[in-house]
Amino acid sequence: QVQLMESGGGSVQPGGSLRLSCVASGFTFNYAGMGWGRQAPGKGLEWVADINSDGGSSFYADSVKGRFTISRDNTKKTVYLEMNSLKPEDTAVYYCGKSSTAWGTPYVKDYDFRGQGTQVTVSS
Secondary structure, three states: OOEEEEEOOEEEOOOOOEEEEEEEEOOOHHHOOEEEEEEOOOOOEEEEEEEOOOOOOEEEOOOOOOOEEEEEEOOOOEEEEEEOOOOHHHOEEEEEEEEOOOOOOOOHHHEEEEOOOEEEEEOO
């Protein structure tokens, strides 16, 4: 069955960096678009970034553009989210998701599987 396992979360000070990883199994990884989303306390799930199946195309939410970078290694069946210049408002549980097509998408409804999430806390 499809499994997505996130890791790399933690607590950092404002301005710090973290690198999230998501290891996938149970489907043909190099055929699937992937994405990252987040959910802050008391808020809904928000799309953050996505990447297409071969890694050649990626998109970002305005709130993270220029600070976050999504990438993937199809040989390792892993998608990454490099997060720099972190802000307190980036505090959330971060999820990776599998798109239902070969393209990433900013629409949460178009992700058919997601992982359990990893907590990111940005605080001084």
